[in-house]
Amino acid sequence: MTKKILYVIDGLEFGGGERVFAQIINGLPEDRFETFLATATNAAIQRSITARNCSFFPIDFSNRCNALNLLKLAGIIKNQQVDIVHGQGARAEFYARLAARISGRKKYVSSVAMPVEGYDVGAFRGFFYRVLDRFSERFVDCFLVVSSALERDMIQTHGVAAKKVVKIYNGIETDHYNPDAQEEGRRGIRREFSVNEREILIGSLGRMVWQKGFEYFVRGIPAILQEIPEAKFMLVGEGPLRRDMENLSVSLNIRDQLVFTGYRSDIRDMLSAMDVVVIPSVLEGFPMITLEVMAMEKPIVATAIDGIAEQIENGKEGLLVAPQNPQEIVQAVKRLLNDPDYARLLGANARTKVIREFSVQKMITQTIDVYEKLCRR
Template sequence: MAARELPCGRGAQAAGARRPPRTDAAPDIHLQHELLLPHHACARPRADGIGAALDPQQPAGPRGSVPRAGDAGRAGLRPGQARDLRRRAGHRVRLGPPVARRALARGVGPAGAVSVQPVLVLHLAGSAGWAGGEAYLLKLASALDRDRFTLAVAVPEPGPLVERLHALGIATYHVPLADRLVNPRALVVLVRLFRSLRPAIVQSHGARSNVYARLAGRLAGVPVVLSTVHNSLFDYEVSPGRRRAYVLAERLTSALADRVIAVSTAVAHDLVLRYGIAASKVVTVRNGIAADAFAPARPPALVRDELGLHRDDRLIGVAARMTEQKGHRVLLDALPSVAARFPRMRCLLIGDGPLRPALETRARALGLTERCRFTGARDDVADLLAALELVVLPSWSEGLSFALLEAMALGRPVVATHVGGNPEVIDHDRTGLLVAPGDATALAGAIQRLLECPEEARAMGARGAARVRAEFPLGGMVRSLEMVYASALQGEVAKPAPSVKN
């Protein structure tokens, strides 16, 4: 088959999508750009680490496949579709990068300023499944200022992300990155797609996508190439050999990126101190959520009744994809001692994934069959989380967890591991409890403490909800990212915060 792919079909509504409401949350990046803000509002953004979300709502089931065809035009575009997208994005002529930066930057100046047509931002997703990077894309698509930016997404495979993007009017394109680690055909398809769409900005997500986007972006003459890192490869569930290959590829190609965006300060420090990426490339834009929009539709009592639970049951739970990274095995190992202290304890395991059969077998072996409920993937996660007495996040690795932010936004007390961006969200003993990863005894002790002290747990939950609303709003994340877009188009150089030391 020729290296051409057909765009997924319902993206033509992108330009006409309704503009989402804006919020005025302060940006969480370390760049100060007076050109981006009206002079009367040009407050200095708060510096945080170098640079200064998992939506747990799992899909209900598999979605339709992404259509493909072998002779639908360059990079799989329908006749005239690339021209239409470029026209909506204001690209009437092909410009060299220096000229393009200056011309396009005029269209992404201060919000509310007179601007040209919106510029095209093409995202390259790491997968089309459902995890933190994909939740990030969906949240961004729902909140990005469409008066200034037109969004499109290239996906490496069919999956639930595609239909969710289509529901928001976002065009998607299939590029076969997921076939294997090294894929020259995918690079050719990606270069053709970039040349056809002529985006002003390409932003990629995940180690493999970052490398391909940098190479293809420079070959295609894309004015701005941004890479996003959602988690550290040093903690991720890959073989040592593959990890070394990915880290080396990230390091060698990082010079081709205009910025490397970290979703937490912890990830940003890893990029500089462990990956060896230049600090001048790294900027932190922390994940955020629309806290008030993540609300239960049913009362907790009704949810508990539907689950067949007694009103006296002490219900705890976790909402995460069932992979090694999320630490479900550690939680199961902690539960017998919790159950010995609280016989009415029940645990809800929300989500699905490749480890589910093994986890169900482990629960049976530990005598937890009657205490553990495996719900599978659900589309009512807010209802389920609101019915819990406390939420557990026993991960081995996190960037900055959307699941954690959303549990806290609901006022649920949380017990999480001291990894990645978790300590940036949880103030230990005030907005939740932190324990060492892999320590089932410490995890059980923290769970028992909150079950024994419900007043303390409720107070932690209330403080956590307030913190998420104040410090991790979706509007702040999106406005910060828009500032990164504008500064990169202006050709400005990011400045590392002094807290990063070798």
């Protein structure tokens, strides 16, 4: 019998959570699952859904307190005879968890990509989110976490029973992120941003928020330029700290060497243009960008924080450095640039690992297993 799954996410941005939900919805066998998506009106995630049997329901999650959301979700669950509700994000999940509860105790799956304690939303809203999250956790049948660190956090800090926590790593499309198809993209991006083939391009990608640690990458640029004056640098992404990063580059007298691209959807081509990629994050769950860089066989310097340390083994698939440490970033970048054979070996190892451990199909298969076990209870 076909099982009906309702996915609930605010969709106010197209981040890792939205991308994972799109991957799952598109990858579920249509003869076994019917899917529904409750998200913001005209959310970007809708444009990523290719599954023919997915129905959309607009929900306004931009308002912090809206009882209509609870009633709408409960109505969807009842009218569509939903078997499992799968949610992500503190704001959307509070409504979804309660709606599943009042709609006849439907099975509920919660995806946790980052602990609510790590949300960058200010002290008052952060406290509010934590209270709502802890209150509604009792209505969750299974927590899907993306790293061992989050698994420990849910069990030890949140007090969730170990049997209710399942670790499933994020996956990416390794056929799309393929180094064999990067030459055209490399030439196009370098031409667009006036970087010639002789110049070394070192880049970093992500939303410009404090968790991504771009400040520490930017602060390391002058030291790299002292040894490699022909190097160019690129920051790909948009966010509230972009102006701060631009001002920092001016104060360090490196503005002409650092390109700010703004938001880009052509991440594969952006990576193709780069010779080394730096991921200077301070806080992450299990970042997709790391997997994309690894799949493209790009030499990578990343911080040794929870999540990333499960993706990269230092010295095998990339170089790990201490967070918030520009000096270590500089030394690691120089090491890769001074030893191109070693850099290529790390890149090749990284792609092999992604194909083996972090494929989309593996993630989908494991998620289906969770759904089927819940339905048998």
